[in-house]
Amino acid sequence: xxxxxxxxxxxxAMIGIVGxxxxxxxxxxxxSYLSKSVMGLESQxxxxxxRPKYVEEIRKILxxxxxxxxxVSPISAGxxxxxxCPTIKPAGVMLDLGRMNRxxxxxxxxxxxxxxxxxxxxxxxxxxxxxxxxxAPPVPDGAPPASTVMGDAIDRGFSLYxxxxxxxxxxxxxxxxxxxxxxIVRTGSWALPFAKPFYKYGLGPDIWSFLMGSQGALGVMTKxxxxxxxxxxxxxxxxxxxxxxxxxxxxxxxxxxxxxxIAHNTVMVQGGNYPLVMTRWPKxxxxxxxxxxxxxxxxxxxxxxxxxxQTQEELDYVVNRINEMAEDFKKNRAKDxxxxxxxxxxxxxxxxxxxxPNKIAVPYSFWEAGFLFITFYxxxxxxxxxxxxxxxxxxxxxxPPVMWIASIERCRQAICMPIICFDSTKxxxxxxxxxLNRETxxxxxxxxxxxxxxxxxxxxxxxxxxxxxxxxxxxxLKKIFDPxxxxxxxxxxxx
Amino acid sequence: MAKTGMExxxxxxxxIYKCIHCKACRFAYSGEPSRxxxxxFTGKQGTILYEGMIDACPAGIEYGWEAFWNAGKMWIAxxxxxxxxxxxxxxxDVILPCITCGQCSAQCENKIPTVDIIESLRAALIxxxxxxxxxxxxxxxxxxxxxxxxxxxxxxxxxxAKDAGLGKFVNNKxxxxxxxxxxxASYRQIEVAIATAKLFEKLGINFTLxxxxxxxxxxxxxxxxxxxxxxxxxxxxxxFKDLEMVYFSCAGCYRTITIDYPKWMAxxxxxxxxxxxxxxLITTLIQKEKIKFKANxxxxxxVITYHDPCHTGRHFAVDMEQEMIKKSKNLMFDMxxxxxxxxxxxxxxxxxxxxxxxxxGLKFNEMYRIKMNSMCCGAGGGVRAGYPDFSxxxxxxxxxxxxxxxxxxxxxxxxxCWRNLDDANNLYNHGMQVKGVLQLIIEYNLLDIxxxxxxxxxxx
Numbered sequence: 030x031x032x033x034x035x036x037x038x039x040x041x042a043m044i045g046i047v048g049x050x051x052x053x054x055x056x057x058x059x060x061s062y063l064s065k066s067v068m069g070l071e072s073q074x075x076x077x078x079x080r081p082k083y084v085e086e087i088r089k090i091l092x093x094x095x096x097x098x099x100x101v102s103p104i105s106a107g108x109x110x111x112x113x114c115p116t117i118k119p120a121g122v123m124l125d126l127g128r129m130n131r132x133x134x135x136x137x138x139x140x141x142x143x144x145x146x147x148x149x150x151x152x153x154x155x156x157x158x159x160x161x162x163x164x165a166p167p168v169p170d171g172a173p174p175a176s177t178v179m180g181d182a183i184d185r186g187f188s189l190y191x192x193x194x195x196x197x198x199x200x201x202x203x204x205x206x207x208x209x210x211x212x213i214v215r216t217g218s219w220a221l222p223f224a225k226p227f228y229k230y231g232l233g234p235d236i237w238s239f240l241m242g243s244q245g246a247l248g249v250m251t252k253x254x255x256x257x258x259x260x261x262x263x264x265x266x267x268x269x270x271x272x273x274x275x276x277x278x279x280x281x282x283x284x285x286x287x288x289x290x291i292a293h294n295t296v297m298v299q300g301g302n303y304p305l306v307m308t309r310w311p312k313x314x315x316x317x318x319x320x321x322x323x324x325x326x327x328x329x330x331x332x333x334x335x336x337x338x339q340t341q342e343e344l345d346y347v348v349n350r351i352n353e354m355a356e357d358f359k360k361n362r363a364k365d366x367x368x369x370x371x372x373x374x375x376x377x378x379x380x381x382x383x384x385x386p387n388k389i390a391v392p393y394s395f396w397e398a399g400f401l402f403i404t405f406y407x408x409x410x411x412x413x414x415x416x417x418x419x420x421x422x423x424x425x426x427x428x429p430p431v432m433w434i435a436s437i438e439r440c441r442q443a444i445c446m447p448i449i450c451f452d453s454t455k456x457x458x459x460x461x462x463x464x465l466n467r468e469t470x471x472x473x474x475x476x477x478x479x480x481x482x483x484x485x486x487x488x489x490x491x492x493x494x495x496x497x498x499x500x501x502x503x504x505x506l507k508k509i510f511d512p513x514x515x516x517x518x519x520x521x522x523x524x
Numbered sequence: 525m526a527k528t529g530m531e532x533x534x535x536x537x538x539x540i541y542k543c544i545h546c547k548a549c550r551f552a553y554s555g556e557p558s559r560x561x562x563x564x565f566t567g568k569q570g571t572i573l574y575e576g577m578i579d580a581c582p583a584g585i586e587y588g589w590e591a592f593w594n595a596g597k598m599w600i601a602x603x604x605x606x607x608x609x610x611x612x613x614x615x616x617d618v619i620l621p622c623i624t625c626g627q628c629s630a631q632c633e634n635k636i637p638t639v640d641i642i643e644s645l646r647a648a649l650i651x652x653x654x655x656x657x658x659x660x661x662x663x664x665x666x667x668x669x670x671x672x673x674x675x676x677x678x679x680x681x682x683x684x685a686k687d688a689g690l691g692k693f694v695n696n697k698x699x700x701x702x703x704x705x706x707x708x709a710s711y712r713q714i715e716v717a718i719a720t721a722k723l724f725e726k727l728g729i730n731f732t733l734x735x736x737x738x739x740x741x742x743x744x745x746x747x748x749x750x751x752x753x754x755x756x757x758x759x760x761x762x763x764f765k766d767l768e769m770v771y772f773s774c775a776g777c778y779r780t781i782t783i784d785y786p787k788w789m790a791x792x793x794x795x796x797x798x799x800x801x802x803x804x805l806i807t808t809l810i811q812k813e814k815i816k817f818k819a820n821x822x823x824x825x826x827v828i829t830y831h832d833p834c835h836t837g838r839h840f841a842v843d844m845e846q847e848m849i850k851k852s853k854n855l856m857f858d859m860x861x862x863x864x865x866x867x868x869x870x871x872x873x874x875x876x877x878x879x880x881x882x883x884x885g886l887k888f889n890e891m892y893r894i895k896m897n898s899m900c901c902g903a904g905g906g907v908r909a910g911y912p913d914f915s916x917x918x919x920x921x922x923x924x925x926x927x928x929x930x931x932x933x934x935x936x937x938x939x940x941c942w943r944n945l946d947d948a949n950n951l952y953n954h955g956m957q958v959k960g961v962l963q964l965i966i967e968y969n970l971l972d973i974x975x976x977x978x979x980x981x982x983x984x
Contacts, residue, residue, distance in 0.1 A: 155576030
């Protein structure tokens with residue numbers, strides 16, 4: 030595909046749509062949208078940035094750019110689907126949707142909230158805390174409060190409730206999307222003009238699911254209806270430590286498989302290894318040997334169960350059941366029984382872990398200067414294999430073996446996230462990261478493990494090269510909505 | 525040999541590359557979306573919910589584009605270093621309207637020294653040949669000619685002292701203690717200068733005003749005119765070199781001489797005197813029970829609130845943090861210590877304010893955004909001179925916050941904050957009185973000295 034490089038005439042057209050205050054090709058401003066970190070290293074400076082406020086403005090922009098064959102990359106306001114999916118080659122127009130920041134509707138009976146793309150998780154959390162304290166939205170844990178609800182949705186990310194209720198994509202009921210052909214489509218029950226967004230699989234085959242995971246490569250989402258859940262007062266965190274990922278995996282699976290009464294109350298089940306603690310500090314300012322962390326009471330591996338319940342009695346039941354099952358596992362089935370032990374948390378530590386949203390995932394740049402999450406989905410009972418493989422690879426390439434793993438839908442899937450802490454000032458480190466990425470992706474695909482957010486140059490081509498028929502239909506469907514293939518060109522190897 | 529702005533920017537490369545564009549830096553209380561507050565308030569600049577995290581980057585709020593929020597500027601700095609972007613007037617016009625309040629630095633989990641980076645970026649920009657904006661050129665020219673950016677005559681720098689009967693302290697050769705007044709208090713907010721000097725006099729402190737005092741250089745370090753700033757620094761170091769202790773009433777001067785000078789001095793060179801802000805002395809004397817305040821019928825029941833100047837608040841706190849990061853061998857432990865130091869630092873002015881509440885009958889109500897999360901007054905970073913409309917709107921946002929807690933008096937400890945807040949107070953009819961804390965104490969004759977401070981108290 031060839032794309033037009035936008036010129037002054039195109040800028041004038043954008044200004045004609047949104048006004049001169051909200052469209053620019055100012056080089057300093059366009060450069061400020063770069064982001065080579067966290068989820069991808071491919072960011073390019075866009076040629077024009079436009080900040081629309083209304084759906085109709087987006088429709089006009091897409092129609093114009095489609096006619097002129099100018100690439101368009103939408104970002105919400107935060108990291109997921111935002112600065113983690115920036116413009117890549119061949120750049121073009123970036124749509125910054127941060128001005129579309131309305132919380133449109135809260136319905137506590139049908140339990141959803143309708144938001145625009147620019148609503149951050151911090152804003153929505155604060156709004157619910159203030160106005161609907163009995164209810165909470167599925168905000169991602171660890172992602173900074175400036176991340177957006179919609180960005181997390183379209184990546185099918187991980188959130189506060191995904192360990193209990195399923196992938197983040199399942200927390201979204203209906204959406205409104207503008208396609209480059211100028212159509213505005215509402216999905217699920219929202220496809221009917223007077224329907225509430227109460228059912229995502231509305232009128233026969235489901236278009237919404239097709240858009241999930243698209244990273245802005247199919248259209249511009251302008252509204253989503255997000256499920257909300259009760260926000261009970263009775264909460265705590267249970268932690269068990271162990272020496273190896275196999276015991277972490279197996280114990281967690283035993284608890285997850287209980288499903289009713291226990292696993293549904295463990296809203297967030299996540300763990301990892303001690304370098305997760307170590308690499309939050311500068312490399313030369315913190316001990317590297319495990320003995321130091323052992324003295325602090327940190328196991329080599331651990332798993333947290335964040336438990337929410339409607340009553341203290343219910344909470345006690347869940348906590349006791351987890352502890353009983355862990356003791357039983359230790360006694361009868363553990364690979365290294367002596368290492369399995371509960372980690373007693375100080376009330377302040379519990380309060381800190383319960384705080385949502387938080388910035389837990391941010392300080393991994395402190396280690397050197399930059400980090401990258403390369404995230405995979407595996408069946409839960411393969412996450413230990415993934416962790417061992419990936420940690421060995423990270424060490425081989427000279428990076429600390431930092432691994433975070435969380436349960437999705439009561440251990441049906443694992444979201445496995447190695448954190449590559451590296452020095453992004455060094456080109457050689459960039460190259461090593463990409464070599465590591467390629468090597469591990471090739472291995473992972475052979476195991477049948479999937480990327481959570483395929484990057485455009487390694488994950489997407491490698492993945493689709495093994496799923497040619499699927500890719501053929503993705504491409505065919507995309508052409509229906511985006512005949513000139515202008516949406517986020519290159520992002521998912523589409524085209 | 526002093527470093528150039530570009531050399532300094534390159535030194536900061538690793539810090540710049542730590543930015544992951546998470547944008548926590550746009551908010552106050554970025555890690556506390558559930559923080560309880562004082563609720564919604566409609567002020568002169570609109571309605572704000574003072575709860576949870578709130579947008580608090582003045583430039584981002586004013587201009588909206590990503591480039592004006594801190595994270596955008598970090599990626600502009602990175603683009604300059606990587607060669608993806610060249611210095612230009614477009615770059616200048618994006619990086620200059622930043623008050624360098626440091627809110628971003630306070631929020632950053634990767635501890636990026638954002639103010640240092642922005643100031644170095646500005647210095648490198650000016651070195652590259654991009655012209656200053658006209659208003660900055662004017663103050664640069666004035667300070668080169670007259671040693672102050674206001675165009676005041678050198679011989680009138682201490683006119684306020686002579687007029688207030690404090691002339692005996694000018695060039696008082698016997699004193700070991702100096703009072704560095706600064707340009708704003710000398711030529712504009714003379715109330716602050718008079719109050720501070722009278723306070724010293726009442727306390728029996730033998731101090732001197734140095735007639736050769738010149739601008740501390742703060743505005744010029746901030747706008748990238750570091751050659752001008754360093755020239756001023758050299759003059760002040762020479763003029764004050766024989767003193768043991770120098771007191772300040774201006775947050776900007778205090779920050780500049782205490783934090784900036786050592787960074788720009790030759791390697792191994794140290795400040796020849798100790799430094800303290802006058803409020804630190806008052807805090808110490810209260811804690812030692814050497815002073816208290818008198819009850820006052822006129823003030824009884826009135827509400828005071830306190831604006832933490834960025835330069836004495838967050839900038840010192842961030843400096844403590846950065847120093848600890850440099851020195852520490854185990855930051856996991858040491859960060860707890862520095863957090864405790866920072867808490868104590870922000871409590872210092874509050875010792876005075878709480879004592880005023882206790883003794884005078886005033887009521888001290890805190891605004892929502894305070895201490896590390898304090899909202900800027902809008903004056904610093906060369907913004908008041910360069911972008912006055914933006915500056916005054918920011919001050920009005922801060923006045924709204926003071927109105928939200930029912931303040932009769934908005935107090936601060938910086939004449940530059942004072943000036944901007946008072947201008948906004950008058951322009952937008954916020955209906956408060958803006959004063960320096962020490963000014964309030966002197967103007968209402970509140971000081972009750974139980975025991976004169978010793979030389980050790982005064983020399984720190």
